[in-house]
Amino acid sequence: MPTPAGYARIPVPWIGAGSLSSFYETDILNDYKSFDGWEMLYNAFSSEASSIVNNPFFVLYNKYRGTMRIYLYITTPFVATSSYIQNGISVISAKETSILNFLGQPVLDAVAKDQKSYVQLQPAPIDGSMPLATNRWYMMEYELAYDQNLSSIPYNEIRFNWFLNYYSVSKIYLDGKMEGKLNAILGQGAVDHSNKMGNILQSDELKSIGTGILAGIGLNSLERNKISDAKDGQSNNKLGLKNGIFNALYNGVSSALKGSTSGLPGLIVGFVSGIVGGSSNKGINPPVNYQLMTTISLSGTSTNSGAFPSMPISFWLPGTENVINATGYVPLYNKILGVVNFKGKPEIKSHEQYYEYQGVDPEYGDYINEVHRIVFDTSKDYSPYLEFNPEVKAIADIHITNQEIVLYYNKEVLCRSLKTSYNNEKYTYWEEGVYTNHWNTDWANFNKYAGDVCVRFSIKIQPKNGAPVSHIIKTFKLKENRTSEELESMPNYLKPNYNDYNLEKDYHLILKPKK
Structure with missing residues (x-):
């Protein structure tokens, strides 16, 4: 020195x-x-x-x-x-x-x-x-x-x-x-x-x-x-x-x-x-x-x-x-x-659903799955809310390589994304389920979701001088606007998801409305 x-x-x-x-x-x-x-x-x-x-x-x-x-x-x-x-x-x-x-x-x-x-x-x-x-x-x-x-x-x-x-x-x-x-x-x-x-x-x-x-x-x-x-x-x-x-x-x-x-x-x-x-x-x-x-x-x-x-x-x-x-x-x-920041707390729409379906397990017989699910709207692009330093933009190319909605709860990311054959759309959801032997769940006693709905970005910084790429991962909270409903049966767009896991073959899944 x-x-x-x-x-x-x-x-x-x-x-x-x-x-x-x-x-x-x-x-x-x-x-x-x-x-x-x-x-x-x-x-x-x-x-x-x-x-x-x-x-x-x-x-x-x-x-x-x-x-x-x-x-x-x-x-x-x-x-x-x-x-x-x-x-x-x-x-x-x-x-x-x-x-x-x-x-x-x-x-x-x-x-x-x-x-x-x-x-x-x-x-x-x-x-x-x-x-x-x-x-x-x-x-x-x-x-x-x-x-x-x-x-x-x-x-x-x-x-x-x-x-x-x-x-x-x-x-x-x-x-x-x-x-x-x-x-x-x-x-x-x-x-x-x-x-x-x-x-x-x-x-x-x-x-x-x-x-x-x-x-x-x-x-x-x-x-x-x-x-x-x-x-x-x-x-x-x-x-x-x-x-x-x-x-x-x-x-x-x-x-x-x-x-x-x-x-x-x-x-x-x-x-x-x-x-x-x-x-x-x-x-x-x-x-x-x-x-x-x-x-x-x-x-x-x-x-x-x-x-x-x-x-x-x-x-x-x-x-x-x-x-x-x-x-x-x-x-x-x-x-x-x-390098970057985020402005405001934009809104995200979500839809909360409660439903039950009956299945038959080859070993244990009939069962009922009670499901509490929250589906988040992933159609909105939140990248315009990102603010990039113009000094960095002048010396590097900036690309958003990934943007996804996540539910951050109890220090864990709980949401996951899935592809379905229903309108070929992508859904991000949070879910909890309980197996039981009776119908008519008291939904008020179901565990209540409490977490932050967030958008998580992966940002690629490519220096113009040929230096190696840096990847910045950042997560920002959103303002949730939620509606709720209790369904008579499993939503149609979720059925292909269960078929993907071959549950109908392995567990003889029978989808029935509530009695």
């Missing part, structure tokens, strides 16, 4: 003493080329200064992916023991901006109040070393949303604020399951600066934080947390995820990195937000990051907590009004950040 004459040279972050190899593997360590879209955003290193800057940092920004990475090198001697590192980023301003809305929100409500802060807890180093040390590099990554309004905000009325703390935490619960240690990033956003995760970590007694995100950077964040020899009934991962969700996530990401990105959203059940690809490094997995919802609870007491030296760090936002006239940490890349 650039260092004043007479001072020991500081090694680069990706190799040498104090490198980031304790935290990340080669898919992330080698991902910094300008050809792939990385720009120097801020830089505190200099070979012309009279003395070395304490705890210098620099910030890279990828203009094709909308991700910002902050690299910090600790030079101040300090002695502390801790199990985890906490970092956070916030916007200091009375103005509203959506630039942090992608952080901690895999499913985004575009009409909700904008986030002002985001805090995350990092996993321990992957090589078994302790997380705190002097003369060591640290790197944190943040995905930013495009906000066209930034250009009208005076530069001195808004700024980024970033900090790095350390904590010891004895127990971590994810979705009610205790994990021996944290193996992925835990994060939570807030509409103000009183972030719940940050406040609880600063208290003496740790407790429930509520809903947050489980995130990872790089395929190896999944690979090293896979339990290959798990037996039936045992967890197959160290992330606290349900087995089915982890399998779908792992297989989907692996398939995507091998080139099958067109099947990415369908393959990954709970994958609603992430970025795949974009690196030109040969023989190394392309970079990937992902976010999934989880319920976070910490237990025990917070001990040996404190702030890293020289914290916090603040800097002006690129693309704001007259920022070129600012002093201090002025952005070297002075364009509005982010």
Whole structure:
């Protein structure tokens, strides 16, 4: 790194003493080329200064992916023991901006109040070393949303604020399951600066934080947390995820990195937000990051907590009004950040149906299936609600490779799409069914659907300079307009679906009206 004459040279972050190899593997360590879209955003290193800057940092920004990475090198001697590192980023301003809305929100409500802060807890180093040390590099990554309004905000009325703390935490619960240690990033956003995760970590007694995100950077964040020899009934991962969700996530990401990105959203059940690809490094997995919802609870007491030296760090936002006239940490890349955003909360029509049908099982005899189904209208195109950064459109071709309606419920994507022979139309639906031996269900006692109807996009960013493609997956909430009816029999357009599964042959399915 650039260092004043007479001072020991500081090694680069990706190799040498104090490198980031304790935290990340080669898919992330080698991902910094300008050809792939990385720009120097801020830089505190200099070979012309009279003395070395304490705890210098620099910030890279990828203009094709909308991700910002902050690299910090600790030079101040300090002695502390801790199990985890906490970092956070916030916007200091009375103005509203959506630039942090992608952080901690895999499913985004575009009409909700904008986030002002985001805090995350990092996993321990992957090589078994302790997380705190002097003369060591640290790197944190943040995905930013495009906000066209930034250009009208005076530069001195808004700024980024970033900090790095350390904590010891004895127990971590994810979705009610205790994990021996944290193996992925835990994060939570807030509409103000009183972030719940940050406040609880600063208290003496740790407790429930509520809903947050489980995130990872790089395929190896999944690979090293896979339990290959798990037996039936045992967890197959160290992330606290349900087995089915982890399998779908792992297989989907692996398939995507091998080139099958067109099947990415369908393959990954709970994958609603992430970025795949974009690196030109040969023989190394392309970079990937992902976010999934989880319920976070910490237990025990917070001990040996404190702030890293020289914290916090603040800097002006690129693309704001007259920022070129600012002093201090002025952005070297002075364009509005982010790739995409979503405007408003458009309506989607849905139709709720209750019906029953009778069948005959060869082994168990007559049965009745009671079905509660919600069919969603998929005819509307929601892509006009996407807002793309014109700076990205000027340097890359943008294609929406997939758009689908999903029902996001209890941190899972429940809807699925199907083809039928009824008017050759495509339906997306949610369904629950109960097998019983009587007619006339009391529908009021049926489990009530409660979830967010969303549109999920897969967006292909093809750089015009020939750099590798990046795929951005984003999910946005819609406003549901629902009608309901109770039917006398199964809807006609669903019958071919059952025939596809050969139920008439295997189970002698008899469709009858209610008695």
